[in-house]
Amino acid sequence: MNNEELRVGVFVCDCGHNIAGTIDTADVAAFSEGLPDVVAVVRNRYTCADPGQNEIKKAIAEHQLNRVVVVACTPKIHEPTFRNCVAEAGLNPYLMEMANVREHCSWVHFQDKEAATAKAKDLVRSAVERARKLEAQEEKSFPVTDAALVIGGGVAGIQAALELADGGHQVYLVEKQPTIGGNMAALDKTYPTMDCSI
Amino acid sequence: MMDVGRHPKIKTLVNSEVEEVSGFVGNFRARIRRNPRYVVAEDCTACDECARVCPVAVPDEYQQGFSSRKAIYLPFPQAVPSAYILDMENCLGSEPIACGRCAEVCEKKCIDFDDQGEVLEVPVGSIVVATGMKVYDPRMNDEYGYTRFDNVITSMEFERLICAGGPSAGHLVRPTDRRTPKRIGFVQCVGSRSATRGVPYCSNICCMNTVKQTLQIHEHYQDASTTVFYMDIRAFGKGFEDLYRRSRDNGTRYVRGLPGNVEEDPETRDLVVTVENTTTGKLEQHRLDMLVLAVGLEPHKGNGKKTVDEILNLSHTSDGFVLEAHPKLKPVDAPTRGIFFAGCVEAPKDVKDSVTQASAAAARALNLLGAGKVQVEAITAMLDTEQCIMCGVCTRVCPVNAITASNKKQKQFPSIIEAACAGCGTCAAECPTDTIAMRHFSDAQILAQVEAILAEDRMSKILTFACNWCSYAGGDMAGTSRLQYPPSVRLIRTMCSGRVDEKFIWHAFRLGAPLVLVSGCHFSDCHYIDAVTWTQKRVEKVWSRMEKLGIRPGRLQLEWISAAEGQKFARVMRELHEHLHRVTPAEVEETIRILEKQPPVPGRSKTAVAAATA
Amino acid sequence: MAEMKRFECLRCDHRYMAEYDRKVTVERTCPSCGSNSVKLESKKPAKKPAGNTNTASAKG
Structure with a gap:
């Protein structure tokens, strides 16, 4: 892995006007071309949409990319999206980095x-530098205990417990009071059906 | 309720509280304490013999105190489980000389005065939090004379009075003279939508609850007159507008305006309500037999004991309800994987919405349980024993007990339990010999980011370390809210601020960073239990070292920003932008000169550094 | 054991007394500006801070 030649692809997203309305994405893309080991730069209107993702997959194959930097939104939304995307193109998902x-x-x-565009370039530079140091990782999987804990025995807890139990799973329903029912049990009728609460 | 009681797959633990939860998605372990009930629930036939002989009478909470119950009682007829409970606080005692009558008459011998409760531990794959809310207490502000006038009641009290199973067997009576009230008023938004009294948000359910209650009155008493005092009527749900119209058609008068004053006629105990009708602009007086306060809903607050939210490290939005992983896309997920929300714990909602959300939460949990296995992000710690000096620091700082202890005498190295490691990186930051490395958040990766950020025009940048869960998300929140702040900040994301190794900070100063910010979760929000306390200790250590070296400590800043605090994030960035301009190039150059003579981490013991650089 | 100590805010330079217990790490917030950059005041600064000396006392 250490001796492997680095080939970084940078994918700059316009996000319609969300990004391109403030940041000169063409300028950011041009800047990205000059960063170390960057061999492909693609600008997209919506990188997270299928056409955008296809561009990434295409570029990975075409340029034998082994690192991908997506310049778009917060990884808290789309990191899973782009990890899947690069994985589908045969790249280890941990070799993808996002610049928010x-x-x-x-x-x-x-x-x-102007300042926003300058900052965006900095964020891309930082992401590319990080990407160059990324290593492939294997996710481990662990068995899941086939039981659920529902805390609170009001109407929500009761419903959740029933759904889970009907699904065939062991449920522990914990209620602080001596009976389940919660606030709903203290109501006479409930709207909009005007029927009994218990 | 009954379905739960008889479902073979549901173990209902009432009178019980969750005390501790450890583990991670798919593999939680919960410690549950069953508080003493003093009645063996499985044996109790609910024959009522015990309550009949019990000499103690106390206000019945279920009936809102309108009637009394005994010290041994059934909470309400349909209670599940259908078993009595002994209220030890009010019980006279088991000694025959004191009382003990209930135990004498119980045929099944299921009263156990020595019940100590029990603690059980259960392994679970997923957790649904459905801890609900609490109802606003109008006593706090003596809302509309609630504490002074007996005929001013809350909407919850009204529910009991109109209920066939209530203290008056469904006959609506007013508390002072047990006469059926003819003129009934309702006040909306009591404890809601107010910056000064109760909560600032809309409690969601009160408008429709009042509409329902006016309809109930007219169903029982055609000659009653009902008046609702309101700000806006929010009848936004399916079928709601119909009910509202029915209420109006039945003759309920809706007066736009909240009462300015409520007085009681001392003779008749009637209530005189003065209100400005904002539709007509006229001052009106209404003489009423009874006034019902439509009280709002509030999040639970802890009272000394650790709350479920604290046990599970759940964060809150500014209104005090739990914070979702994403307000639109993951509305029933907690930020911590494997934990889901249902009902009013997330926000005030009615029965239908609670049921809907509960089904959604269950579906999310079913996904996980159905899959049978869970993939864990490859961000865990790795330990290379070659450099390990078996100092024990990693084991001590690990918030999730994922590192087994080392033993110098037996030459036993610590080891990382990968399934338990949550990837916070505190061990890696605290390890004095760099024995521990983090997958995907390696030293090399983070240092490369520091270098990239400071490569050009460094005097205009605030190098900031932000934790994934809180401060980074707080930055996202500032973005989603379009809060504007100066463009000087450059974030480096780590899973936890506990990952921020001293050497990252020193490296930044060595490269000429004018200002460094370390940011993370508030202590109560830390997703790695107490990892954030190590961040603070470390920053304090660096401050004191900076001072010793003659570097102004103020150039290293510390801030706790929650995922909901977009406003705070923007404010801190504005404040630090001001600070940035007070750092001179000369000061930065001087710092670089000072640090040139220092090891990578100034003050770290020579042997450790030697081992680290070997 | 908790004792009263002087703290200084590195954001606004506010100085104040607060409880301090070496064994317990608590979240600290400056009562004046709300910042968490709160440092235990050192007895005597070892060296005069380098660079622009105005900066250290500048009011935030």
Whole structure:
């Protein structure tokens, strides 16, 4: 792995106007081309959509990419999306890195487009440098205990417990009070059906 | 309720509390304490003999205190399990000289005064949190004279009075004279939508609950007159507008305006309500027999004991309800995998929405249980025993007990239990010899980011370490809310602020960083239990070392920002932007000169450093 | 054992007294500006901070 030649692909997302409305994404893409080991740069209107993801897969095959940097939104939303995407193209999902230029840049600096573009370039540089050091990882899987704990025996807890138990799983329903029922049990009728609560 | 009681797959543990939860998605372990009931629930036939002889009478909580119950009682007729419970606080005692009558008459001999309760541990794959909410207490602000006038009651009290199983057998009577009230008023938004009294948000259910109650009155008493005082009527759900219209058609008067004053006629105990009708702009007076306060809903607060939220390390939004993993896309998921929300613990909601959300939460949990296995992100710690000096630090700092202890005498190295490791990286940051490495958040990766950020124009940048769960998400929240702040911040994401190794900070200063911010979760929100306390200790250590070396400690800042605190995130960035301008190039150059003479981590013992660099 | 100690806020320079227990790490918040950059005040600064000396006392 250490001797492998690094081939980084950078995918800059416009996110419609969300990113491109503030950040000069063409400029960011041009800048990315000059970063170390970057061999492919692609700009997309919506990278998370199928056409955008296909561009990534295509570029991985075409340029034998072994690192992918997606310049788009927060990894808290789309990291799983792009990890799957690169995995489908045969790349280890941990060799994908995201630069968050939407939540952390275009949306919070739309009054200063120039500075936002400069910051975006910095975020890409940082992401590419991190990507160059990424290593493939194997996820381990662990068995799941076939039981659920439901805390609270009000109407929500009761419903959840029944669903889970009807699904065939052991349920422990814990209620602080001496009976289940919660607040609902103290009601006479419930709207909109005007029927009995118990 | 009955379905739960007889379902073979549900073990119902009432009178019980969750005390501790350990483990991780798919493999939790919960410790549950069953508090003493003093009645063997399985044997109790609910024959009522015990209660009949019990000499103690106390207000009945279920009936909102309108009637009394005994010290040994059934909470309500349909209770599940259908078993009595002894309220030890009010019981006279078991000694024959004191009382003990219930035990004497119990044929099944199921009263056990020595019940100590029990503690059981259960392994579970998933957890659904459905701990609900609490109802606003109008006593706190003497809302509309609630504490002074007996005929001012809450909507919850009304429920009991109109209920066939209630203290008045369903005959609506007013508390002072047990006469059926003819003129009934309702006040909306009591304890809701107020910046000063109760909570600022809309409690969701109170409008429709009042609409329902006016309909109930008219069903029972055609000649009653009902008046609702409101700000807005929120009848937004399916079928709600119909009910609202029916209520109006039945003659209920809706007056837009909340009462400014409520007085009691001392003779008749009637209530005189003064209100500005904002539709007409006129001041009105209403004489009423009874006034019902539509009280709002509040999140549970802890009272000394650890709450379920604390046990599970759940964060809260600013309204005090639990924070979801994503408000739109993962509305029933907790940020911690394997934990889901149902009902009012997430936000005030009615029965239908609670049921809907509970089904959704169950479906999420079923996904997990049905799969039978769970993949864990490859972000765990790795230990290379070659450099290990068996100092024991890693075992001590690990918040999830995933590192077995080393033993110097027996030459036994510590080892990492991968299934339990949550990937916070505190061990890697604290290890004095760099024996522990983190998958996917390696030293090399993080240092490369530090270098990239400081490569150009470093004086204009605030190098910031942000934890994945809170401060990074707080930055996302600032973005989603479009809060504007200066573009000087550069974030480096780690799973936990506990990962921020001293050497990252020193490396940044060595490369000329003017200002470094370490940010993470508030102590109560830390997703790795107490890992964040190690962050603070470490930052304090660096501050004191900076001071010794002649570097201004203020250039290293610390901030706890929750995922919900987008506002705070933006404010901190604005404040630090001001600070940035006070750091001079000369000061930065001086720092670089000072650090040139220092080891990678100034002050770290020579042997450790030698081992680390060997 | 908790004792009263002086703290300084590294954000706004506010100084104040608060309980301190060496054994217990608690979240600290400056009562003046709300920042968490709160440091136990050192008895005597070892060296004069380098660089622009105005900065250390600048009011945030």
